[in-house]
Amino acid sequence: MLNFDFYNPTRVVFGEGTIARLDELVPADARVLVLYGGGSAERNGTLAEVQAALGSRRVQRFGGIEPNPSYETLMKAVELIHREGIDFLLAVGGGSVIDGTKFVAAAVKHAGDPWEILQTRGKSVSSALPFGCVLTLPATGSEMNCASVVTRKSVNAKLGFFSRQVFPRFSVLDPVKTYTLPPRQIANGVVDAFVHVAEQYLTYPVSAAVQDRYAESLLQTLIEVGPKALATPQDYDVRANLMWAATQALSGPVGAGVPQDWATHMIGHELTALHGLDHAQTLAIVLPTLLNERRTPKRAKLLQYAERVWNIRDGDEDARIDAAIARTREFFESLGVKTRLADYGIGANAIDALVAQLEAHGMTALGEHRDLDLTTSRRILEACL
Incomplete structure (x- = not known):
């Protein structure tokens, strides 16, 4: 730790x-x-x-x-x-x-x-x-x-x-x-909280057992209550657990003593600034693709995520990682939050400007290892199309 x-x-x-x-x-x-x-x-x-x-x-x-x-x-x-x-x-x-x-x-x-x-x-x-x-x-x-x-x-x-x-x-x-909130805002909130936890959890192991289990419990809670919050908007217990999970996702304990990523957020910010997408929409677009691109440095935690959060135990390591990333994308989609740039009318001609914005704002060495450069960000954005 x-x-x-x-x-x-x-x-x-x-x-x-x-x-x-x-x-x-x-x-x-x-x-x-x-x-x-x-x-x-x-x-x-x-x-x-x-x-x-x-x-x-x-x-x-x-x-x-x-x-x-x-x-x-x-x-x-x-x-x-x-x-x-x-x-x-x-x-x-x-x-x-x-x-x-x-x-x-x-x-x-x-x-x-x-x-x-x-x-x-x-x-x-x-x-x-x-x-x-x-x-x-x-x-x-x-x-x-x-x-x-x-x-x-x-x-x-x-x-x-x-x-x-x-x-x-x-x-x-x-x-x-929260009872009267539109479904889009509730869905965005679930995605936002989920990715907040992921940014602090899906990095590399440092023997932080408490933080890992805390993160995993929050992710599992969001997976459980997210769909229920949309299906039964006036269920007090569901909304209470969603509210507290979202608060805990970024209140400090999950990220204490562990490496943190935040590249998904930095790339996502540029999508909002240039194209006006909801913050959570940008996170849902970027995270699955970023996890795939960074599967080698994140390998150990992705395998842990697959087993502990999604209960994926069958297949070789690469197959389990593929399945965990696919389940993440499917979860966002199940909430009604689309996960491709094309879903929002953004095409390949937008990539150059997004990369230029990252460079202008000094976002040239992102991720938990500070080795996610502009070339890698471009590759991630291209894979989001």
Whole structure:
């Protein structure tokens, strides 16, 4: 097992009716800005429930944070905070709203150009406004980590940053709030959580038995509850397990003391930036092909994955790896998430621009061994067609 430094200060308040506890979680004298996405939080009554729980606090709203939150939109929130003297943020939504809130929290306190936060991957962040979350979409795990990804539309860049300054103070997780989500969002959430675990698990062995079993249990849980979440949208136990699995997928313990990949995410980010695909769609496209391309350095973990997650024990080693990768692709497809670029109208003429974007953003040595170069990324993208 590799050395690690694990830290996660986020308080999780989980269960039905827990939005009412915002009254005890948000400082009584706070001047609050509630950040949210589209109109669903308003239509389904979540914003009204949040407002009621905040009581007599001074509360303002900032809506319109997009899926793949844009730098341009978020900077409008920064301006509002400076103008109105806001001192506490509350994200109400899924991973995009929470990621966006993290950037806003850091940008408000940043002395220079806020774009530096993303250009330096968070190294320039020294402080941030405090914030909490009300999670409405299980997917990214942003509600319990210190990572954020933001898109700057004007330069076609989708970049991430990390900083301990942007851990949420608390996150309220009520599975009931997921009942009315469209099937596409639930399916995307399952894929997103699955690939988060895979990026930390499908690398190479380092005798990290606890982390391996933890990862495998999360993958098996997602395989079990993902289809059920689509088939029975108001099954509380199913939605609760999906919500908690998605949170745990990227809250720290799975990746502590083990090598991590994240090449699927880096390649996927460029697909979103240039073609507007959902984040999870890009992951479903890239992961199966990347696993096949990297089957040699990942061989031991792919065989372990085949046996422990998919119960594949018959055939020679290559046949078992083939079967595990095929089952992964089939799982994504069974949720309604397509796994080929052609499914989204993207052809071979798009590859050059995608590779150029990877180069422009310094994504030239990816993967757990930092040996996945642009030539390999091109091969992966071509195999995704």
